[in-house]
Amino acid sequence: MEDQWSVADRVLTSRLLVGTGKFRSHAVMREALLASGAEVVTVALRRVDLDKVGEGDVLDFVPPGMHLLPNTSGAVDADEAVRLARLGRAGTGTDLVKLEVTPDPRTLAPDPIETLRAAERLVAERFVVLPYCSADPVLCRHLEEAGCATVMPLGAWIGSNRGLRTRDAIEVIVEQAHVPVVVDAGLGVPSDAAEAMEIGASAVLVNTAIAVAADPVLMARAFALATQAGRMGHLAGRGAVLEQAEASSPLTGFLQ
């Protein structure tokens, strides 16, 4: 079954996107990235040191062939995010950018106002913008109208491993969206990824849950399988949710 999706003109098969933070070493990160089967990997530009590429920088451990998705983590307003995105494009050569604007270091909650401002400017500068955002249906509409290639609402607070706490809002966002919906942040176990995919998300992005697992490589494989399983479950079409039991072989079946 060919089940592809795309971000701008990038056609993708894997619906699991992965991050590169919090791993105990670059070598473990690389193994986990490979095990995840992901085709898109996000890297914090603030961690990239272009002077050290070729000498053990994080970019040296991203397997060849993966789409690099630089992110603006650490930016506290639109100005900083735009400046970082430009540095990222100049340094890495990709026009993809995962827009993150998080002025509160305690919650790392995305700033809806500055994110939208930055998205409008980056789209005008011909970036392919994937914004990390609150699970807010109206904000997602605004981001879509601004020309973003996806929306990336959070499942729970970033790094919290709390699971799909925003399920009700994500269902609305999925139902209304004309661009891929990538559930980002907070997914803690593979079943969380499966749940997001079952309710119709186009993809999920997972970092902390894999990076801080006791065995990150095994966890990466588990997330890959769960993402696939959730997607298949969504495509298969679930049965109705009923108030009470209904026998699977009704007594009057012989009459038909």
Added chain:
Amino acid sequence: MPSACGASEHGVAVSQPPGRFAQHLASVAPPPLMDLGAALAHPSLEALPTLLSPEVLPRLEELAQQAREVTLQRFGRAVRLFAPLYVSNACLSSCTYCGFSKELDVARRTLTVEQVVSEARTLVDRGFRHLLLVSGEHRVEVSADYLVQCVEALRPFVPSISVETQTWSDDTYARLVAAGLEGVVHYQETYDRERYAETHLAGWKRDYDRRLSSTERAAEAGVRRLGIGALLGLSADWRADVLAVARHAVWLQRTYWRTEVTVSLPRIKASASGFQPLVPVSDAEYVQALCALRLAAPEAGIVLSTREPAALRDGLARIAVTSMSAGSSTEPGGYLTPGEAQEQFSVSDERTPAQVAAMLEAAGYEPVWKDAFPLVELG
């Protein structure tokens, strides 16, 4: 409460009124000791005096396990590396424990901006991208203009620049932020007003309230990383200082929500001052202090310098510490031309930055050399 008096440049006694945190601190009573099991089950600022009490020492392993869990969850398996760059040991303040104290007859040196750049290049060659410019308190030799020039000269090749200098009451913090500064570090040394007055005898630093409110002024000027701390061993009651610094960290985070806060609890070291700590803090008590701090202020970064010996640093990196210096010199010019000026204190961990990074990797942690980006548009 005695008012702290500082001496102005002309010898006129001046002092600043208590800042917002000083007022907050004066308004809260120390929490009572509680049941140890309850404190361990629900660690918080209220539980901190209990977590710092001697009865915890037999259960230190349990405390450390809990602190490690919290550190891993919040900060991951990563330790940020930075280097102090001493730009001057000239000083107009007199502090009884410090090797730079103004009355000491020691070799003084203030680097030119060009020399600061050369030292920084050496540190960048060793891998550092986070630098902390440190000086004594001399507003003529280490002026606001000088610091702005340093930041402007370093920012093209140093993504993260912080300063640890005298406190400022004018627009200096805002000027430094505009130049690209990321962080400001001001340790209160001790939060005990009487002990503070006994150990800070002259200069701007004599003014307790000026010093304590300086982090508020820096946050209001847009500084995004604030470093605070207490010098353990300076006051007889080090536990009270740990409690005050934890309160300070939590208060700053709640009041200035855009600001990241780091805490450091250096233990007093031998220096040219000849100062002897009132109460030595043992290694076990030190580990206890950092674990308790981690649990009471879980969102604050914890910084550990090379004052502490290698074995202790290696252990604490696995428990609570999130930021470490390495290969440090505490003498202005000490990376390129050591031996020309007095150091502030002697370092204990003399390993190279690469050796410290290798230790972290072997322990299952990523040494983070760069976690920053230019904060102003570079031409």
